[in-house]
Amino acid sequence: MxxxxxxxxxxxxxxxxxxxxxxxxxxxxxxxxxxxxxxxxxxxxxxxxxxxxxxxxxxxxxxxxxxxxxxxxxxxxxxxxxxxxxxxxxxxxxxxxxxxxxxxxxxxxxxxxxxxxxxxxxxxxxxxxxxxxxxxxxxxxxxxxxxxxxxxxxxxxxxxxxxxxxxxxxxxxxxxxxxxxxxxxxxxxxxxxxxxxxxxxxYLRALELGDAFMAAEQEPVPVLAERLGARFLGQGRITAIEISARTMHNSTIEVTCNDGGISRVIARSEFLAYMSEGKVLAATPEIIVVLDSLSRAILQVDEVTQGRHVDVLSLPAPSWWLERSERLAHVLPAFFGLNLLERGT
Missing domain, CATH: 3.40.1610.10 (CV3147-like domain)
Structure with a gap:
């Protein structure tokens, strides 16, 4: 078609x-x-x-x-x-x-x-x-x-x-x-x-996501996540950003959540994992999305700055990567030198 x-x-x-x-x-x-x-x-x-x-x-x-x-x-x-x-x-x-x-x-x-x-x-x-x-x-x-x-x-x-x-x-x-x-x-x-x-x-997927996002942009973030087919991971204020001692390309973004907990977003040039209270809740090849809580802007890694209030979502991974283990190995956190960050660890 x-x-x-x-x-x-x-x-x-x-x-x-x-x-x-x-x-x-x-x-x-x-x-x-x-x-x-x-x-x-x-x-x-x-x-x-x-x-x-x-x-x-x-x-x-x-x-x-x-x-x-x-x-x-x-x-x-x-x-x-x-x-x-x-x-x-x-x-x-x-x-x-x-x-x-x-x-x-x-x-x-x-x-x-x-x-x-x-x-x-x-x-x-x-x-x-x-x-x-x-x-x-x-x-x-x-x-x-x-x-x-x-x-x-x-x-x-x-x-x-x-x-x-x-x-x-x-x-x-x-x-x-x-x-x-x-x-x-x-x-x-x-x-x-x-x-x-x-x-x-x-392109069909991008259009569906874009339509859903624009239609629910002003809705509460759990509703927005549901419309996108995403998981709502957490929300809070960024209180620290730490550059990895091993490589300047990796960073850990600490989020003090609205419920009092501590979460971390692990990033390179993309967001690679999301952790809450030490447990990995989402990791590449899942697609981690960070939104500005006030404007609902879709943030790039370098736009995630200290003091900003954010909402974090996770979209399902493209199924192609999940079909074979040799494919998946190229997009897991370990490929980026980040061990023990697979989801559920």
Missing amino acids: TSILGQDRLPALARGFSLLGSGGGGKTTLQELILGASNAWPLNVHQVRDVDPALSCVAIAYVGSTHFMHERLPVEDPFSPLLAAAARWSGTRPEAVCALEGGGVNGLTALGLAHEMVFVDADFTGRAYPRLDQMSLYVDKVPGLFAVCDTGAGGVAIVNTDRAEDMEKVIRAAVIQAGGVAPVLLGGFHVGDLREHAITGI
């Missing part, structure tokens, strides 16, 4: 992808403005099962610190040089496009090509994750993949390797060369590969 996405659906889609960011993936505001100014609406969104499996496909995203996108605005057509390089490398012009990441700003990014390519409702995470070697195609070891990355000043880098860790390291170096954030394209696969090796239906 093909869905026709009107411009009026953009706010709900953005709220949905903000929720799926789990505190990461970047704010959607800039991409909302870019898409809102486009004359390409309405856009066609195709379900994977309804698209010719033989079509050559690519996935696109911004990689790096999305904060830089607000300081140095993207060029008008950032992915055109990457598509041209992909065509030269593979000998085939890509015909279909999907999202690389289904959370935060990158949920919206791929829509920028929906008017010129077959847009397929799929991505490789089902939420925001920080590393390219966590993308589902690499987790399932799909062969023949390559990536194209903008390196700044009109240059591109092409990385062709089946070693996921090499892809992560080399593309990350290219992103640094580009100034800290860069458009990235992943190719070397077909639409048929998405059926088993990708998370499908992410």
